[in-house]
Amino acid sequence: MSDLKVGIVGCAGRMGRMLVKQVTQTEGCSICGGVEQTGSDYLGKDIHGLAGLEPSGITVTDDTTHLFEMADAIIDFTAPATSVAHAKLAAKYQTILVIGTTGIAPEEQAEITESGQKTVIVQGANMSLGVNLLAQLARKVAGILDDEFDIEILEMHHHHKVDAPSGTALLLGKAAAEGRGVDHDAVADRGRDGITGARKRGDIGYAVLRGGNVVGDHTLIFAAENERIELTHKAGDRSIFARGAVRAALWAQGKPAGNYDMMDVLGLEG
Incomplete structure (x- = not known):
């Protein structure tokens, strides 16, 4: 079985770099790309290099749509409005979406939940x-x-x-x-x-x-x-959130469209 192709949005931020490192170090998945906002100083930089790893030739872009097209799963620790937009892209391209964004308003959550009718969305206020x-x-x-x-x-x-x-x-x-x-x-x-x-x-x-x-x-x-x-x-370290998010992405493979949380991923009784 081939590796799960994972894309990171906001890949140059503190959490984004931690996610790149965690995906790279986790068996069964690999980084396929990462995006930052248009105009970012990090565009064109090697995504693995930003995470303190050996350069891979995969560079940071601002083409979010292309990332959702080619990835099997996307991990998103960005901002509420951005996560809503990403949920809509995930629904369009049938891409697994793992959301660790907090501060999401009820009306924004309703839009994310609606997108979960068409693809697998795993959402957690905390991924640990x-x-x-x-x-x-x-x-x-x-x-x-x-x-x-x-x-x-x-x-x-x-x-x-x-x-x-x-x-x-x-x-x-x-x-x-x-x-x-x-x-x-x-x-x-x-x-x-x-x-x-x-x-x-x-x-x-x-x-x-x-x-x-x-x-x-x-x-x-x-x-x-x-x-x-x-x-x-x-x-003690953001790596605990990255580990949980990557675990969620791997767990989501083959699951039917729907909205899930970390209790589902970890098999904990609700």
């Missing part, structure tokens, strides 16, 4: 095995503990991150809400400032920290009178 296990734990623990236990989520990321709370924090909050059988958006408290009054029972609170080069720290807290349970995941 550890975080998805944590989400499963969040769901189970929240289902066991009643609302005498307040749920708070604390997350910290590097100072370049543009969305808050992080997609991973929201993933954990939504998992906890599912465990309790409540509507996440109805109980989410995404920011406190000034005289806010007492905490509302049953809410899921979020606290956000930004600074330095922190890859991603997340702590889920269940706090009651005289006791507290804390579940924490700390990412």
